[in-house]
Amino acid sequence: MRLLVPVLLLGLSLPAPAQAHQKSVSYSKWTLLEGGALAEIRVRWLELTSLPIAVDQSVETFDRSAVVSYLQTKLVLENDGGACEPVPSSETWLPAERGWLRLEWRVRCASPPRSLQSRLFTSLRNHVHFATILGPESSDVVLSPAAPRAAIDSTGARAGAGELGSYLRLGIEHILSGWDHLAFLFLLIVAARRLRDVAVLVTGFTVGHSVTLAGAALGVVVPHARAVEATIAASILLVSLENVGMEQVRGGVLVILGAVLLFAASALFGGLPAFWGIALFTACYFALLRNLGGGGRLRWLIACLFGFVHGLGFSGVLLEQELPRAQLVRALFGFNVGVELGQLAILFMVWPILQWLRGRDLGRAIVDVTSVAGAAVGTFALLVRVFG
Amino acid sequence: MSRPWLLASGMLAGAVLAVFYIVRLPQSAEPTADAVAWVNERPISRSSYEAALQAVAADRKGGIFREDDRERVLQRLIDQELLIDRAIELGLHERDPQMRNQLVTAMIDFLVRRSEDEARTADEAALRAFYEEQRFRFERSAQYRIAVEGASVPLPEGFLLLKEIEQRLGPTTARRVAELEVGERFRFAEGERQYTVRLLERRDGTVAPFEEAREAVEAAYLRDRSEAAVREYLELARQRSDIRVELD
Numbered sequence: 001m002r003l004l005v006p007v008l009l010l011g012l013s014l015p016a017p018a019q020a021h022q023k024s025v026s027y028s029k030w031t032l033l034e035g036g037a038l039a040e041i042r043v044r045w046l047e048l049t050s051l052p053i054a055v056d057q058s059v060e061t062f063d064r065s066a067v068v069s070y071l072q073t074k075l076v077l078e079n080d081g082g083a084c085e086p087v088p089s090s091e092t093w094l095p096a097e098r099g100w101l102r103l104e105w106r107v108r109c110a111s112p113p114r115s116l117q118s119r120l121f122t123s124l125r126n127h128v129h130f131a132t133i134l135g136p137e138s139s140d141v142v143l144s145p146a147a148p149r150a151a152i153d154s155t156g157a158r159a160g161a162g163e164l165g166s167y168l169r170l171g172i173e174h175i176l177s178g179w180d181h182l183a184f185l186f187l188l189i190v191a192a193r194r195l196r197d198v199a200v201l202v203t204g205f206t207v208g209h210s211v212t213l214a215g216a217a218l219g220v221v222v223p224h225a226r227a228v229e230a231t232i233a234a235s236i237l238l239v240s241l242e243n244v245g246m247e248q249v250r251g252g253v254l255v256i257l258g259a260v261l262l263f264a265a266s267a268l269f270g271g272l273p274a275f276w277g278i279a280l281f282t283a284c285y286f287a288l289l290r291n292l293g294g295g296g297r298l299r300w301l302i303a304c305l306f307g308f309v310h311g312l313g314f315s316g317v318l319l320e321q322e323l324p325r326a327q328l329v330r331a332l333f334g335f336n337v338g339v340e341l342g343q344l345a346i347l348f349m350v351w352p353i354l355q356w357l358r359g360r361d362l363g364r365a366i367v368d369v370t371s372v373a374g375a376a377v378g379t380f381a382l383l384v385r386v387f388g
Numbered sequence: 389m390s391r392p393w394l395l396a397s398g399m400l401a402g403a404v405l406a407v408f409y410i411v412r413l414p415q416s417a418e419p420t421a422d423a424v425a426w427v428n429e430r431p432i433s434r435s436s437y438e439a440a441l442q443a444v445a446a447d448r449k450g451g452i453f454r455e456d457d458r459e460r461v462l463q464r465l466i467d468q469e470l471l472i473d474r475a476i477e478l479g480l481h482e483r484d485p486q487m488r489n490q491l492v493t494a495m496i497d498f499l500v501r502r503s504e505d506e507a508r509t510a511d512e513a514a515l516r517a518f519y520e521e522q523r524f525r526f527e528r529s530a531q532y533r534i535a536v537e538g539a540s541v542p543l544p545e546g547f548l549l550l551k552e553i554e555q556r557l558g559p560t561t562a563r564r565v566a567e568l569e570v571g572e573r574f575r576f577a578e579g580e581r582q583y584t585v586r587l588l589e590r591r592d593g594t595v596a597p598f599e600e601a602r603e604a605v606e607a608a609y610l611r612d613r614s615e616a617a618v619r620e621y622l623e624l625a626r627q628r629s630d631i632r633v634e635l636d
Contacts, residue, residue, distance in 0.1 A: 095479035212411075221411040228410060277405030284398030291392050305403060309410065 024127040026120055028075060030152075032135035036084060036108040037077055040094070043101055047121055064093070068103065074119045075129070077107050078149075083117075084109035115151050118143040126177060128170065140327055142166035144173070164334040171338020174317055175346075180232050180381065181310055182346060187239045187374045188303055189347065190354060191296065191367050198351065202343065204300045208307020209314060210336055216315035217332045223312040227274045230266060230385040232313050234278055235306035236378030237262075238285075242302070243371035247290040256286045262382065270386035314339060425462060427469035432462075440465060496618055503617030507610045518612070519598050519605045526601040526608075531591040532565055539583035547591060561585060 027042040045062075053066040068091050076083040084107040096102035121127040122145055129143040133152045141150035143166075150166060175181055185205065192198045215221045237259060246252040260279045267275035289298065318328070318335060357366050423431035440461045445451045481487050519526065531547035541556060554562035557576075564574050565587060573586040598605065 092478065094477060095482060216411075219414050222414050223411050224409065231406070231410060272409070274406045274409035277402040277407070277409065279402070281399050281402030281406065284395045284402060288392060288395035288399065291395060308407075312411065 024121060024124045026127070026129050028129065028131045030077060030116065030131060030133050032113065032133065033106075036087070036106060037113060038104065038106055039075070039077070040102065040104045041071055041075060042096065043071070043103075043120070044099055045101055046099065047124065047127070048101075050121065050123055067101070068105070071103060071120070072105060076117050077109065077113045078115045078117055079109045079111045079113050081110050084113060113152060115149050116141060116143070117149045119148055126173075128173075138327060140166070140331060142170045144169075164330055167331045167334030168338040168341070170317070171335040171340075172342040172345075173338075174314065174335070175339045175342035178313075180236065181313070183236050183374055183377065184232070184239060184306065184310065185343060185346065186350060187236065187243060187371060188299065189350065190370050191243045191299075193358075195351070198347065200300050201303045202347065204303035205307040205310070206340060206343070208304040208309075209311030209339070212308045212311030213314045213318075213336055213339075214311075214332060216312050217318045217328060217335075221312075223315065224274070225316065226385065227272050228309055228312045228316075230270070230272055230382055231274065231278060231306075231309045233378050233381035233385050234263060234266075234275075235302075235309060236374050237382060238282055238378075239299075239302060239306075240371040240374035240378055241286070242289070242296075242299070243367055243374070245294060247286040248294055256282070262379065266382065266386040272386060275386075425466060427466055428473060430469060432465050432469060437462065437465060499618050499621055500614040503614045504610050507613035510609065510613075515602075515605055515609060516598060518609050519601065522608065523595050526604055527593050527595050530566075530593040532587060533589040534565060535586045535588055537584045537586065539581065541583065547589070557585070 024044075024047055026044070026047070029040045031038040031040075048062065048067060048070075051070065053063065053070055072086040072091075078084065087106040087108055090106040092104045094102035094104055116131055116133070118129040118131070120129055125145060127145065131141045131143065131150075133139050133141065135152070139152065141152065143150060147166070147169065185202075188201045188205065189198050192201060212221070212223075216223050241256060241259060246255055260283050263275045263279035263282060266272050267279065285298070285302075292298075314335075318331060354363075354366065357363060422434035424434050424437045425432045441453075441458065444457055444461055445453060448454070448457075475481065475487075481491060529549050529551070531549055532553065533547050534543070534553065536543060536557070543556060544552075550562050550566055553565055558578075560578075561576055564576070565585060568574065568585075568587040570587055570590055573584050575584050576582065595601075596604075
């Protein structure tokens with residue numbers, strides 16, 4: 001407890017990956033035509049600044065023909081004879097939202113296309129390219145430096161398993177690269193003593209995030225992105241405070257009050273009215289824990305409730321693609337299974353280590369250290385996401 | 389209610405409040421019951437379809453449709469939508485000067501029409517207030533009865549407006565007439581043309597009573613409202629927009 005306040009302050013002074021884990025992404029749409037295809041690509045100008053074609057990191061200084069040439073050579077449709085050829089002078093610059101470029105061009109293929117390859121932004125390790133193939137039957141592929149090529153079927157007999165696989169991989173990558181989801185999950189299980197408790201918590205979190213991931217991806221609800229990201233940060237802070245039994249320790253009420261005031265300030269000055277609710281919830285939650293004689297009793301509820309919010313965070317990556325509904329269900333399934341697999345992989349790695357540490361009487365210490373760190377990072381992330 | 393239940397209720401209220409602001413329900417699209425077709429989720433309304441059919445009927449003998457007319461009209465409307473989609477996608481509305489001008493005109497027309505519709509519902513009190521405020525706009529011009537001696541100028545009997553005198557005798561004469569007192573005369577010479585003009589009678593300009601000027605008041609009110617609507621919209625748009633002038 002004595003450590004908590006200085007560590008919180010220290011956390012505020014450190015640069016941390018407080019923003020939501022933004023992937024580097026680009027999109028393309030390939031309309032298969034007789035003898036070729038029409039390609040349309042959407043890329044952030046910012047990402048192009050990482051390439052040697054940028055003169056001085058400014059959008060205005062790009063040589064547009066160099067951009068066209070880069071995109072046409074790095075994103076290629078392939079047939080049996082190799083890459084399909086871009087039709088000269090077929091490129092058209094389309095209007096795009098601020099910060100993005102949209103370019104269209106035609107490619108000529110001597111035989112039906114078989115695969116799509118992306119070598120875009122290979123220097124950015126987390127770059128993901130989403131492509132939609134509009135042929136006799138539409139399909140999606142997700143390409144990344146780890147899996148730069150995907151088979152496509154232009155005859156109408158679709159390779160659905162490949163598409164499902166690419167979303168499954170995306171789900172795994174998403175959870176593994178999402179420090180905030182991992183931090184929340186870790187802080188949930190670090191204080192659990194039995195595997196049964198872990199199973200309950202993980203089930204609660206899974207049920208929560210699966211419901212809202214599906215709801216948001218299918219358009220049943222529309223998430224408020226900034227409120228979701230800020231609430232995810234708040235969830236890390238809240239579960240950290242519970243881990244150290246803040247409602248029981250001397251002076252803990254002041255720390256809880258501080259968190260409640262921080263949430264109220266987020267609502268009042270950060271323009272996020274959802275935090276009035278979170279402030280009320282937090283105050284009542286810790287008062288109830290104190291009344292019930294200690295933390296841990298309602299953790300399944302926290303796992304499930306904040307799981308709802310984390311699910312809304314997961315949905316962003318699928319919503320960005322604006323997939324047709326039929327594909328969305330398949331993508332959603334693959335993505336969610338990927339998230340669960342990534343989550344299980346983390347558990348299988350972390351749980352034995354935690355047990356080993358407990359066997360050496362370090363159980364309490366690891367809970368305290370990680371929770372204090374979690375509180376610091378959660379507070380910092382919350383401030384950045386609300387006021388940054 | 390016991391303390392734990394009270395706290396649990398507080399938690400529930402907090403969670404509900406948070407959820408209310410974190411997610412919202414999607415807005416359902418405006419129901420378009422009379423759509424005859426949908427192109428990329430945009431409706432083609434029955435009224436557009438029927439207007440197009442009427443145009444075709446006007447070309448047909450006796451207004452009788454051929455067998456494939458209905459299908460052809462529908463397909464043409466779908467083609468139109470597809471072309472409009474592509475034009476928007478290519479940003480023609482941003483690049484083509486002719487289309488930009490048409491859009492500007494259409495937007496002004498839209499604002500004018502909407503404000504005129506609103507202005508037409510203005511009550512009597514608003515019209516009267518406008519009339520009182522803008523009385524000078526409903527003033528009748530002064531009228532003059534003159535006699536011309538020494539030249540055969542065809543002048544109608546009775547009172548004339550200065551504008552009418554100007555048309556017949558020229559602007560210099562009209563200006564001089566306006567300065568004359570009743571009974572006074574002046575001699576006018578221009579080249580070989582010489583004559584004398586005498587002011588017989590004058591009626592000073594007066595403001596027309598409201599009932600007499602009602603039509604003119606209504607027209608002026610509509611015009612004023614529509615001009616104000618365009619001006620107000622542009623002021624609002626300027627406030628909302630990020631405008632940077634980089635002219636040296």
